[in-house]
Amino acid sequence: MADIVELQATTHWREIMSAPADWAACAPERLGAMLTSLHLIRAFEECVLELAGEGLVHGPAHSSIGQEGGAVGSCAVLRTSDHINGSHRGHHQFLAKTLNYVAPDGLDPRTPFDGPVHDLLHKALSEIAGLSEGFCKGRGGSMHLRWEEAGALGTNAIVGGGAPLAAGAAFAHLRAGSDDVAVTYFGDGAINIGSVLETMNLAAAWKLPMMFFIENNLYAVATHVDEVTAEPRLSSRGLGFAIPAWRVDGMDPLAVSLACEQAVAHMRKGEGPTIVEASVYRYFHQNGALPGSAFGYRDKQEEADWRARDPLERVAREMIARDLVSESDIAELRARSIDAMARCAERICEADGNRRRIRDALWPKAEFVDVGVRGDLQELDGLSVAEEDAFSGRLETRKFVDVIADLLKRRMETDERIVVLGEDIHRLKGGTNGATRGLADAFAERVLGTPICEGAFVGLAGGAAMDGRVRPIVEFMYPDFMWVAADQVFNQIAKARHMFGGLSEMPLVLRTKVAMGTGYGSQHSMDPAGVFATSPGWRIVAPSTPFDYVGLMNAALACNDPVLVIEHVDLYAETGAAPVEDLDFIIPFGKAKIVRPGRDVTILTYLSMVGCSVAAADELGVDAEIIDLRTLDRAGLDWDTISASVRKTNNVVIVEQGARGVSYGAQLADDIQRRLMDWLDQPVQRVTGGEASPSVSKALERAGIAGRADVADCLRRVMSNCGAPLPA
Secondary structure, eight states: OOOOOOOOOSSOEEEEOOOHHHHHHSOHHHHHHHHHHHHHHHHHHHHHHHHHHTTOSOSOOOOOTTOHHHHHHHHTTOOTTSEEEEOSSOHHHHHHHHHHHHOTTOOOTTSOOOHHHHHHHHHHHHHHTTOTTSTTTTSSGGGOOOBGGGTEEEEOSSTTTHHHHHHHHHHHHHHHTOOOOEEEEEETTGGGSHHHHHHHHHHHHTTOOEEEEEEEOSEETTEEHHHHOSOOOGGGHHHHTTOOEEEEETTOHHHHHHHHHHHHHHHHTTOOOEEEEEEOOOSSOSSSSSOGGGGTSSOHHHHHHHHTTOHHHHHHHHHHHTTSSOHHHHHHHHHHHHHHHHHHHHHHEEEETTEEEEOGGGSOOGGGTTTTSSOOOGGGTTOOBOOGGGOOSOEEEEEHHHHHHHHHHHHHHHOTTEEEEETTTTSTTTTTTTTTTTHHHHOTTTEEEOOSOHHHHHHHHHHHHHHSSOEEEEEESSGGGGGTTHIIIIIIITTHHHHTTTOOOOOOEEEEEEOTTSSOOTTSOOOOHHHHTTSTTOEEEOOOSHHHHHHHHHHHHHOSSOEEEEEEHHHHTOEEEEESSOOOOBOOTTOOEEEEOOSSEEEEEOTTHHHHHHHHHHHHTOOEEEEEOOBOSGGGOOHHHHHHHHHHHOOEEEEOOSOGGGOSHHHHHHHHHHHHGGGOSSOOEEEOOOSSOOOSSHHHHHHHSOOHHHHHHHHHHHHHHTTOOOOO
16 A cells, blocks of 8 residues: 655645734724725725716726725735735725825824825726826726826736736835835636736745735626635635735725735745735626626625625724724714715716716817827937947947847846846756857846746736836747737736826837747747737837847837847847947837848848848849838838838838738738828739748748748749849
């Protein structure tokens, strides 16, 4: 018979319940502040539901009525400099944190609310109504509430999407040497999502000061937690990651506060992340003012049982028992809270017959619709600009990949905010291709090899970038891995600046390489340009020479927007002129380069296809003007150079290597034909790979990606259409 050894978890999992002695020992000021916050949040949510019922809230109204105890109890132990973020049901978390910011000495249940409290409630209500006076100027609405100064990093409509971003805030605190912490709030639906579990592992491995606060309200919309997990005590997840966990009654704000005190103390001592699970209950359906029983997934007795445990009544009862407040004090607090929200509603509404409507003057102006998709690049003003053909410094012939490593080293020497993270970048003499050679030796604390969890580590980088104290360089070993991290890449990082009112900078660089031709097959060989070009928040650069890499990467690292830097394995081993002493200049976004002047046809291309196009044109003797686009995002296209060339040649060929289905050229061709139709002698012609992603077979891979022969065939077709056929 086999020997059996019972294994023990390496950390604890505890349940905390408040005792009469805890209530007796709690400072009156703390209890009073919690009670006041609870009532203000309840009145706020009731006002939101009232406005929503009148059709004055465009979009969802995910009320937190019933769940206030978890938010208020947890935020009671946080500092202003601590950070929180939350989920789509996040009004209570946002208000609990920001009320503590505007009233740092605490709110007294007997004292009328002052101006800062009213202003907070007004701005939060305005945001939920989509108005210009809101925290995000009306762009965020109910699900995207952010006030950076108060430590509220932003609520999130993607279930589980905020956890990696909060890890970034925790990482920034850790790097800064502070003992501040970050708290991410999410529910029972998010606990099974990959980004949350990935982030738990990453936070534990790196000992990040981060609390995973689980609001277990039993239902993900209408699906009960018992239906979707075999262990509904969700804090048990901590044991698998060696994260200490606390389970607590979330309808008891003091119990929540006691658990969070222990968790926060653990984090402030540098001992890593924590989990707190609060059992709470939303009194209403997922959205709106009807209870779950109206939709048939909850029964009325369950709802009544939970309402009997109301957190507002619990705190009031305990305070009355200690003669800290009276029944009349509670009634007056309730009335003042309702009145405060009525006044907020009056500020944003006006009479419309026997109904109300939003005041017209408060809506954002139509011209604001695209403002803040990206920054204005004024951060690049004053930086040295250079081009290879006019460079006054010393140049040497260098291998492309060595120039990447040297340039990254130079930037890390001059900017201590830069950190580099990705899989295996600290090993193998510079990662899988040598692009980070020597960096781990020189900057051991700033070159971070990550677990295989693209969603978690790029999301962490996004959160750290929003913090402002870190400028991350993230490496995706292959661009196809963006699909694994798609939520963080496209929903979070790309949209953050615009979604939060154009106010949130995102200074992040994402490096990746096109590996077509290396036999790595369909899941490691894509060109990401076409996909990223559909995501307006991203800037995209694609250097084709060592010199251009220096200038474009410098611009990317100085930029306060997220920038995708695309490299190509075919270029890594190639050599070219590179600067030796001066590695500090930029090549501005939006500046294409004419590589080969010509009059017959304009070829627009990038990366390795620049050299391929030159070779094809030389081989055929076509007087082609070849333009290296260099920056590929919609805002970064150099229309002056493109337009001047097309007006001269009247013909356009767009050359790219990858699959037709994710083609960048399709979007570019559409723009050219809309802008320059009158100057074209024929439709824009395109060179792309096949429909399918590249295969592993050498023969099929060659057939599936574009090369010099394909460019030559296209040039023959273009010239024939112009009445100047080329010899076969």
